[in-house]
Amino acid sequence: MAKFRGAVVVNEERCKGCDLCVVACPCDVLALQPKEVNNRGYHFAYMQNPEKCIGCASCALVCPDACIEVYKTTEK
């Protein structure tokens, strides 16, 4: 069976580190940067476990600032 592979690109400067994408992710892919902050001082979201992403876009749907682009493909 083909396996879905996904990835997200976070607009780091637009992100406010609200954590809602992290909560929404069903695959434990995302986390907030523990130390690094963006120009506005927010700990932005990033893919902590990129290999787990299935491209379901849950994170992007709930993101209030539309910072997340989602890519999805099938691993052959």
Added chain:
Amino acid sequence: MKEEVRLMKGNEALAHAMIRYGADGYFGYPITPQSEVLETLEAEMPWESTGMVVVQAESELASINMVYGGAACGKAVVTSSSSPGISLMQEGISYLAASELPALIVNVMRGGPGLGTIHPSQADYFQAVKGGGHGDYRLITLAPSSVQEMCDFVGLAWDLSFKYRTVAMILADGIVGQMMEKVVLPPQRPRRTDEEIRKQCPWALTGAKGRKPNVISSLELDTAQMERNNERFQRTYREIEKNEVRVEMLDVDDCDYLLVAFGSMARICQKVMENAREEGLKLGLIRPITLWPFPYEQIKNAAKKAKGILVVELDAGQMIEDVKLAVECKVDVEHYGRLGGIVPNPDEVLDALKEKVINKKK
């Protein structure tokens, strides 16, 4: 519709003029003594003929904000009311002014303060010409004294309002609203097409097709920009003051004393002049037609030869402040007015002139 001579009330003339001058929308709420405006519009059904929208709103608050919405679309929109209703509209008028939108508001004044009386008054002069709502703004204020002017000023007010992108008010009173006179209604001016509106009002909300989005807002949190906005408003107001003063002068060149009155009171003062001439007393009359911009210069010049001035108003003394500013204390200026909806007759005005101005001089 062709030009037509009719006999009708001032309020009815307003309604017919709105249709004939190509109004896109009227939004109003009934209040005495101007309810005939909405009644006439509903009876005329202009949506069948010109496509004009007529809405009876749930309050004056809603009417003025419907006007705000319509004006934001570049449409020729109007509301009418009487004093208490106009008080309720002040918030919306301030927003319209701040958003630099053209709109027409008609106030057929009644006596106040409060619910007051349904009888005529001119006591909303300050509210109309000095502000009324919050912030530094002005309304072009036209004061009709006949049913014909009720009609004509609708067209004039819109022309000025669109020319300067500022709100215009017709400040009438219960007498002009309720009395019947002959009126020449103008031929139908076609409503502007959507294309014409897009061209004339590139700022209007017409859908962001082939252009950047338009935003109409009175909010500006950047203080420097807010100051620039206010300075721009003030420049427009100075321009209006320079170009748009309108005033009627009767017998001012060979008079000893001057009457200053507007609207219905100016008609009564014409009779006062006639009566006085029979007694050998030479009176002139100045009738400001635009209450803002006020005819300061014209009054100043006319007053140079006068021995005294009586300002006659249906209020406790409001326009007199502007007349005093105009004459710069060089002439004695007194006030005569009746309150509570009472309209003085010519004899008592002449008596007041003698008592307060002429005999005071002796």
Added chain:
Amino acid sequence: MEINDIIKPENCVYKKPTLLNDTNMHYCPGCSHGVVHKLIAEILEEKGWGDKAIGVSPVGCAVFAYKYVDIDWVEAAHGRAPALATAIKRLQPDKLVFTYQGDGDLAAIGTGETIHAANRGENIAIIFINNAIYGMTGGQMAPTTLLGMKTATTPYGRRVDLNGYPLAISELVAHLDGSCYVTRQSVHTPAAVRKAKAAIIHAFENSMAGKGTSLVEIVSTCNAGWKMTPAQANDWMVEHMFKKYPIGDLKNE
């Protein structure tokens, strides 16, 4: 499979709609307003309605909605958005006209305009953000504040004897003959966001079809006003807000 093999234009399944511009929104982190703004921009873009849409923004946190969604907007006085929208739609019936209002704007100072626009059956869509608090002015009681809920003006909790009851205004609007679609949605989970989007599409279609007034209430969080994290606020909303403001259609004709 490397990340770079996945992140290719042809694999993109979700991105910011271009109608939602690049201006950073002023909302607090986690605020529901952002999600709803994004949905509106998405819908207008996907349906090709951007050039015929006219939005009316409120007074309150969403006052600056016009800075973020690139369509024609007018910013109304507090509570008066449905009156403006009435005139805009009557004068331009071919336009998609919607208001975007919070609970103070729509259900307190603007109750009259809301009820009467809906009662006249104005062909407008009303997007109503109900987070049970005044966000912009610093967290005071709203008409929709729950009993017992602490706000800046009910510091010991909302009391019936002092403050009356929370106002379920969508139920009121649903009773009016002029409303055609009244629904209550939320945006706290991916599934909820999808449903809210479908609801807003339906409301916009009603406006275009001239079917009457549509009201889409979005039960929302104000995590800053509620003094919680965004995730905690979502949980609190599900536990408390949904009891008084249950999710689902109230009317769909």
